[in-house]
Amino acid sequence: MSQKKQDFLARSKEFWNPGKTQDWIDMGVDLVIDRREGYYLFDMDGQRLIDMHLNGGTYNLGHRHPELVEVLKAGTERFDMGNHHFPALARVALAEALRATAPGPDFKYTAYASGGGEAIDIALKTARHANQKRRIVSIHKAYHGHTGLAVKAGDHRFSKLFLSEDTNDEFIHVKFNDLTAMEDALRGRDVAAVIMETIPATYGFPMPEEGYLPAVKALCEKYGALYIADEVQTGLMRTGEMWACTRYGVEPDIMVTGKGISGGMYPIACVLITEACGGWLKEDGFGHMSTMGGAELGCVVAMKTLEIVQRPESRSMGQYIADFLRAGLDDICAAFPDFFIGIRQHGLVMGLMFNDPEGAKPVMKRLYENGVWAIFSTLDPSVLQFKPGLLLSQADAEETLRRMAIAVEQAREDVMGNRRRMV
Amino acid sequence: MTAQQVEPLVDISNSDAARVGRAEMMLERARWAATVFERYDREATMAIVEAVAAKAHEHAAHFGEAVVAESGFGVAAHKKIKNELTAHPLVDFYRDQDFVNARVDEARKIVELPRPAGVIFALTPSTNPIATLHFKAILALMTRNAIVISPHPAVRESSVAAAHALCEAAVAAGAPEAVIQILEHPTIPMVEAFMHSPKTNLILATGGTPMVRAAYSSSNPAIGVGPGNAPVYVDATAEITKAARRIVDSKSFDNSVLCTNESVLITTQDIEKQLKIALKSAGAHICSDDEVERLRRFLFHPRGFNVGAIGRDASWIAGECGIRVPSSTRILVAPIGRIGVEEQLSREKLCPVLALHVAKSRDAAMTQARAVLRLTGAGHSAAIHCRDEAVIMRYSGMVEAYRVIVNAPCSQGAAGFATNLAPTFTIGTGYFGRSSIGENIGPQHLVHWTRIAHNSDKGEPFGEYHGLKREFRGPLAHAPADGVPGAGAAQSPRHAPQSPALDGASKDELRRLIAEELRDLLRK
Numbered sequence: 048m049s050q051k052k053q054d055f056l057a058r059s060k061e062f063w064n065p066g067k068t069q070d071w072i073d074m075g076v077d078l079v080i081d082r083r084e085g086y087y088l089f090d091m092d093g094q095r096l097i098d099m100h101l102n103g104g105t106y107n108l109g110h111r112h113p114e115l116v117e118v119l120k121a122g123t124e125r126f127d128m129g130n131h132h133f134p135a136l137a138r139v140a141l142a143e144a145l146r147a148t149a150p151g152p153d154f155k156y157t158a159y160a161s162g163g164g165e166a167i168d169i170a171l172k173t174a175r176h177a178n179q180k181r182r183i184v185s186i187h188k189a190y191h192g193h194t195g196l197a198v199k200a201g202d203h204r205f206s207k208l209f210l211s212e213d214t215n216d217e218f219i220h221v222k223f224n225d226l227t228a229m230e231d232a233l234r235g236r237d238v239a240a241v242i243m244e245t246i247p248a249t250y251g252f253p254m255p256e257e258g259y260l261p262a263v264k265a266l267c268e269k270y271g272a273l274y275i276a277d278e279v280q281t282g283l284m285r286t287g288e289m290w291a292c293t294r295y296g297v298e299p300d301i302m303v304t305g306k307g308i309s310g311g312m313y314p315i316a317c318v319l320i321t322e323a324c325g326g327w328l329k330e331d332g333f334g335h336m337s338t339m340g341g342a343e344l345g346c347v348v349a350m351k352t353l354e355i356v357q358r359p360e361s362r363s364m365g366q367y368i369a370d371f372l373r374a375g376l377d378d379i380c381a382a383f384p385d386f387f388i389g390i391r392q393h394g395l396v397m398g399l400m401f402n403d404p405e406g407a408k409p410v411m412k413r414l415y416e417n418g419v420w421a422i423f424s425t426l427d428p429s430v431l432q433f434k435p436g437l438l439l440s441q442a443d444a445e446e447t448l449r450r451m452a453i454a455v456e457q458a459r460e461d462v463m464g465n466r467r468r469m470v
Numbered sequence: 471m472t473a474q475q476v477e478p479l480v481d482i483s484n485s486d487a488a489r490v491g492r493a494e495m496m497l498e499r500a501r502w503a504a505t506v507f508e509r510y511d512r513e514a515t516m517a518i519v520e521a522v523a524a525k526a527h528e529h530a531a532h533f534g535e536a537v538v539a540e541s542g543f544g545v546a547a548h549k550k551i552k553n554e555l556t557a558h559p560l561v562d563f564y565r566d567q568d569f570v571n572a573r574v575d576e577a578r579k580i581v582e583l584p585r586p587a588g589v590i591f592a593l594t595p596s597t598n599p600i601a602t603l604h605f606k607a608i609l610a611l612m613t614r615n616a617i618v619i620s621p622h623p624a625v626r627e628s629s630v631a632a633a634h635a636l637c638e639a640a641v642a643a644g645a646p647e648a649v650i651q652i653l654e655h656p657t658i659p660m661v662e663a664f665m666h667s668p669k670t671n672l673i674l675a676t677g678g679t680p681m682v683r684a685a686y687s688s689s690n691p692a693i694g695v696g697p698g699n700a701p702v703y704v705d706a707t708a709e710i711t712k713a714a715r716r717i718v719d720s721k722s723f724d725n726s727v728l729c730t731n732e733s734v735l736i737t738t739q740d741i742e743k744q745l746k747i748a749l750k751s752a753g754a755h756i757c758s759d760d761e762v763e764r765l766r767r768f769l770f771h772p773r774g775f776n777v778g779a780i781g782r783d784a785s786w787i788a789g790e791c792g793i794r795v796p797s798s799t800r801i802l803v804a805p806i807g808r809i810g811v812e813e814q815l816s817r818e819k820l821c822p823v824l825a826l827h828v829a830k831s832r833d834a835a836m837t838q839a840r841a842v843l844r845l846t847g848a849g850h851s852a853a854i855h856c857r858d859e860a861v862i863m864r865y866s867g868m869v870e871a872y873r874v875i876v877n878a879p880c881s882q883g884a885a886g887f888a889t890n891l892a893p894t895f896t897i898g899t900g901y902f903g904r905s906s907i908g909e910n911i912g913p914q915h916l917v918h919w920t921r922i923a924h925n926s927d928k929g930e931p932f933g934e935y936h937g938l939k940r941e942f943r944g945p946l947a948h949a950p951a952d953g954v955p956g957a958g959a960a961q962s963p964r965h966a967p968q969s970p971a972l973d974g975a976s977k978d979e980l981r982r983l984i985a986e987e988l989r990d991l992l993r994k
Contacts, residue, residue, distance in 0.1 A: 367646075391952055
């Protein structure tokens with residue numbers, strides 16, 4: 048590590064976040080991201096990393112995608128964030144564009160937030176208003192963000208610290224892929240909504256079993272609850288369709304998108320709402336306000352993102368990348384079957400499973416040393432989140448696999464020592 | 471409705487970023503297709519080639535008519551012939567050549583492995599749009615390359631439809647998805663973005679000189695071909711009746727839009743009369759001095775060739791010039807006294823007007839033929855009708871052309887359809903014509919070979935390569951989509967939204983672009 052970086056990390060601890068700064072150092076990842084371009088990150092000491100984390104899909108189209116940079120620059124000639132009190136050109140235009148892509152014909156409105164957490168809060172408040180019920184059902188180990196309601200819907204990992212966990216029995220957590228538990232939670236007909244990441248990211252992308260999500264939706268209908276799809280990580284063509292829920296045959300009542308929607312160029316998150324759920328927008332349109340929510344520059348960037356991901360090239364590249372990486376990962380899996388024990392995959396959404404409760408951490412570290420950035424799953428550190436970009440080049444995909452094979456072997460030795468491989 | 475139809479508030483479509491962005495997405499998609507295609511063995515490759523040739527043959531007549539309707543020039547029946555020639559006969563010609571497996575040369579102790587170029591960016595012209603598209607696509611497939619086609623704007627719609635049909639046939643036969651792509655809205659800046667992209671491995675440029683020069687200036691490997699202006703010399707030893715008939719047939723074929731058509735007929739005084747009679751009976755009208763002047767004024771405007779005359783038939787042109795001819799007239803012959811910059815009719819004319827120059831002697835005729843190509847069309851084609859091999863040899867050594875067609879129609883002959891030259895719609899004009907390749911372009915130009923070279927010392931064994939097969943893993947399996955009923959198989963792409971109708975301004979722009987390119991094609 049350069050002296051310059053050491054000095055910087057000291058300042059980071061002093062002025063920004065001492066705990067987080069030190070934790071990364073302790074995990075062997077002394078990364079300070081400086082320059083970034085395409086799917087490359089450059090550490091301030093110059094090391095290049097291929098980004099397979101993408102900040103949860105934020106950089107689905109790559110870092111500083113030239114068309115997004117261009118549209119943002121051009122947008123500043125006319126817009127700024129805008130005034131959230133008034134009808135705004137860019138907000139309405141993006142809402143119209145989103146509606147055209149919505150995962151069902153009943154979608155009508157878009158409400159705006161400045162980030163995913165706030166968007167989840169809007170979604171939950173919308174459901175409570177529409178249903179006039181308070182309870183929210185989410186998945187055990189769920190993650191939906193850190194704002195007031197979103198943090199309660201998630202795992203206690205992030206709420207207890209701030210004494211912000213639910214104490215009124217309004218937020219119920221049920222096991223993923225367990226329909227009996229889901230039905231038990233809904234049976235009382237006092238649930239406003241079930242909120243569901245289509246594939247739970249922070250929990251390591253466990254895949255919904257066949258028929259699970261449609262059955263949850265059916266249970267919602269049976270017991271008068273609404274279905275909120277959290278598509279923050281799974282949307283925007285990452286599973287081969289605009290929104291992953293449609294791949295599973297689910298038509299939600301409310302849908303949330305964030306992160307990748309503006310390509311990491313300008314913060315914005317969006318809540319798509321069906322006509323039936325949008326009552327508050329008529330009853331009291333000032334009910335939720337957000338000065339930065341739906342910033343018009345963000346809307347301009349998001350419209351370009353939507354246009355890019357809908358190009359025929361995007362869909363077919365996503366398929367090629369998913370197929371190619373899977374074939375290569377299968378080979379690596381076959382070479383280290385006692386350590387790299389499985390692959391969860393839906394398109395570009397992938398969870399790599401390792402044979403140790405914290406096995407993804409050494410893999411992350413070794414990948415980092417080998418020039419690839421991918422992160423363990425916070426709520427299941429045996430699984431590495433592996434999230435290739437939608438426009439990843441063939442060369443970078445091949446390069447990633449080469450580095451991956453080396454890193455997995457090294458991590459295996461870290462965890463299992465020199466025990467003979469069972470090949 | 472899709473998001474693309476929502477009017478963008480901030481339009482960046484005219485920025486470099488937008489153009490490069492679009493180009494790189496198509497090219498990288500092509501790279502993926504090429505990467506997977508390289509895993510295919512010869513049998514799988516040829517099955518795809520055959521399927522695409524069958525589709526090309528099947529729609530030959532339809533697109534013959536469609537391009538004539540769209541561009542307003544050429545002869546549909548002749549276009550059908552060209553479209554068919556670039557289907558099965560093209561495949562047949564190369565069927566025995568293997569661009570997939572290793573070649574083993576025991577004597578030299580060298581093994582050669584074909585390595586596809588990868589991603590080919592190909593321009594197709596307005597004059598032979600579908601035939602060239604067939605030709606380049608099939609060549610690319612034979613060699614396991616992916617191709618992105620940029621059609622001429624004047625025949626955009628037909629070209630897009632034809633390319634989609636070929637790609638569908640290829641994919642149905644097992645080819646990687648999007649192995650053939652077409653740029654649906656080509657503009658000059660867009661084409662430049664493709665040419666300059668480091669994601670392009672090879673540019674195949676057929677079209678106007680500016681496009682070809684742009685290809686060579688792009689910093690990417692390019693095969694570009696220059697314009698034609700073929701001299702045809704009828705020697706006193708020729709069978710004059712046959713020669714005249716072949717020349718008229720060739721010059722009237724598809725109203726002379728092939729760059730290989732005869733442009734200036736040169737003969738000697740001793741057979742002038744006889745040749746003119748033979749031309750007339752083959753369907754030519756020999757113009758008077760006054761008619762030649764009318765033709766000259768009609769065909770050549772101060773800024774260059776009259777693009778309105780391209781691919782029109784002889785009686786239409788005669789009508790426009792006020793020349794009375796029978797409706798059966800197939801070509802107009804314009805006698806000219808000299809050849810060179812002073813005589814515009816000695817330039818390329820992509821319409822059935824043939825200049826005729828009578829030289830005093832055989833030597834003078836050859837000098838004049840050489841001058842025709844000095845004016846324009848260097849490296850392209852020339853023809854001779856002659857029974858004396860020594861004369862043929864001397865003529866061929868004089869003219870700066872890389873193909874000299876003997877006793878055959880030049881239009882078809884130079885393109886390999888009435889001779890045993892390789893059938894092509896891309897004529898290499900070589901060093902004379904500022905091109906990298908001097909022969910008819912074929913699949914061999916779309917691969918390079920990795921040469922495995924053993925120690926030449928007799929003591930070092932070469933080893934047994936004949937029994938070895940290259941490893942071909944074939945198509946990639948579809949990755950799972952866990953939890954999705956019937957997962958794995960991805961859905962086919964939704965169709966892109968229809969492009970909006972052209973408004974008046976775009977039409978004007980399109981006309982301007984076409985006119986510019988055609989003028990450049992004929993200028994030089």
